[in-house]
Amino acid sequence: xxxxxxxxxxxxxxxxxxxxxxxxxxxxxxxxxxxxxxxxxxxxxxxxxxxxxxxxxxxxxxxxxxxxxxxxxxxxxxxxxxxxxxxxxxxxxxxxxxxxxxxxxxxxxxxxxxxxxxxxxxxxxxxxxxxxxxxxxxxxxxxxxxxxxxxxxxxxxxxxxxxxxxxxxxxxxxxxxxxxxxxxxxxxxxxxxxxxxxxxxxxxxxxxxxxxxxxxxxxxxxxxxxxxxxxxxxxxxxxxxxxxxxxxxxxxxxxxxxxxxxxx
Ligand code: NAI
Numbered sequence: 001x002x003x004x005x006x007x008x009x010x011x012x013x014x015x016x017x018x019x020x021x022x023x024x025x026x027x028x029x030x031x032x033x034x035x036x037x038x039x040x041x042x043x044x045x046x047x048x049x050x051x052x053x054x055x056x057x058x059x060x061x062x063x064x065x066x067x068x069x070x071x072x073x074x075x076x077x078x079x080x081x082x083x084x085x086x087x088x089x090x091x092x093x094x095x096x097x098x099x100x101x102x103x104x105x106x107x108x109x110x111x112x113x114x115x116x117x118x119x120x121x122x123x124x125x126x127x128x129x130x131x132x133x134x135x136x137x138x139x140x141x142x143x144x145x146x147x148x149x150x151x152x153x154x155x156x157x158x159x160x161x162x163x164x165x166x167x168x169x170x171x172x173x174x175x176x177x178x179x180x181x182x183x184x185x186x187x188x189x190x191x192x193x194x195x196x197x198x199x200x201x202x203x204x205x206x207x208x209x210x211x212x213x214x215x216x217x218x219x220x221x222x223x224x225x226x227x228x229x230x231x232x233x234x235x236x237x238x239x240x241x242x243x244x245x246x247x248x249x250x251x252x253x254x255x256x257x258x259x260x261x262x263x264x
Contacts (some may be wrong), residue, residue: 002195003027007066009053009073009095012036015110015167015186016072020046022187023070026194033062034073053091060098068194071095072110078137078255088140096147099157106158108193111145113165113179113205114138117252119214121178125251126217127163127203134252135260145203152201160193160223163215164206171234174247178214181206182229189225196223214251 003026010016011032017039024030024045032038033049042048051058053073063069074087092109099107117134119125133139148159165179167186181189185208193199202219209227220226238245250256 001026001028003067005029005031005066006068006070006194007031007033007063008070009033009051009062010071010076010110011048011073012038013072013076015164018183018186019070019072019190022191023194026191027068031062031066052086053094054086056094056097059091059094060101063095063098063102063104066099066102066104068106068108069095069099069104070108070190070194075137075140078135078258078260081136084137084140088137089143092140092144092147096151096157100151100155104157106160106194106199107148108190109144109148109159109161111161111163111203112138112141113163113207113215114252114255115142115145115163116215117250117256119251121214121247121249121251123251124214124216127205127215127219128217134250134256135258138252138255149201158199158201160196160199160202160204160219162189162193162204162206163218165208167206171231171238173242174238174245175253177210177231177235177238178212178247178251180208180210180231182208182227185209185227185229188228192223192225199223 006027012034031047033051051062075084115131118132131142145161151157165181167181171180204218204220205215208229210231
């Protein structure tokens with residue numbers, strides 16, 4: 001197997017659960033971690049460590065000896081600032097600080113398309129354009145990408161930041177025609193990010209092969225990512241299920257319209 005010890009944070013979450021089996025295939029030992037219990041029993045080759053990302057010492061123990069970290073844990077949507085502060089702002093610092101101390105070579109970071117959610121939905125943007133976050137959750141993801149840049153330029157630690165779109169089993173809204181990422185393509189994206197020989201500090205939008213994608217000019221080709229699925233196949237289904245559904249005017253969707261000071 002290509003890796004000895006891979007750490008997966010957010011292992012109890014929606015996407016962590018999707019990534020578990022494919023990552024097990026790449027690593028002699030897969031260390032699963034979350035603040036919550038796992039939903040299903042441990043398999044051969046897996047270990048489980050309960051860890052709050054805000055706990056610097058706990059994260060140090062978690063990442064010791066890892067050759068790759070797949071970081072999917074933390075606050076995963078807009079919400080009150082405190083969990084964003086603990087899980088993402090403090091959590092991502094703890095992750096990078098300890099990854100550096102442990103000699104980890106590469107991090108695969110779950111960022112979000114919401115770092116550019118403030119662009120208009122009628123624009124197609126290049127990954128090198130400035131971030132325009134659509135809420136404080138998105139700001140925390142942008143901070144993660146900046147940490148990745150800093151630890152790479154200063155210390156040579158590699159990261160592939162994945163600006164994940166809407167990763168669900170099937171497209172369910174007009175916005176998915178732009179932003180959908182299938183589970184199969186997520187797995188392929190993470191596999192490419194793990195196995196590409198040299199990635200430096202890369203940014204890739206986590207999106208399937210949707211004709212109406214909003215995003216261009218990222219490092220997908222450099223890491224060898226070629227999505228196989230497309231939301232286009234669901235266009236008719238969406239039109240008949242939700243005939244009046246139109247994508248909101250911002251790429252981030254309705255999040256940009258909400259009052260971020262009073263998250264639901
Ligand atoms: P999720 O909410 O299902 O999973 C996140 C996991 O992180 C949960 O199991 C939770 O217990 C854990 N967690 C939260 N705070 C923690 C803390 N302080 N310490 C340790 N663990 C903590 O989210 P999902 O959908 O699986 O997303 C995974 C990652 O991908 C997140 O970083 C999210 O921001 C990102 N993402 C997901 C998208 C999607 O379509 N599902 C879209 C864009 C980004």
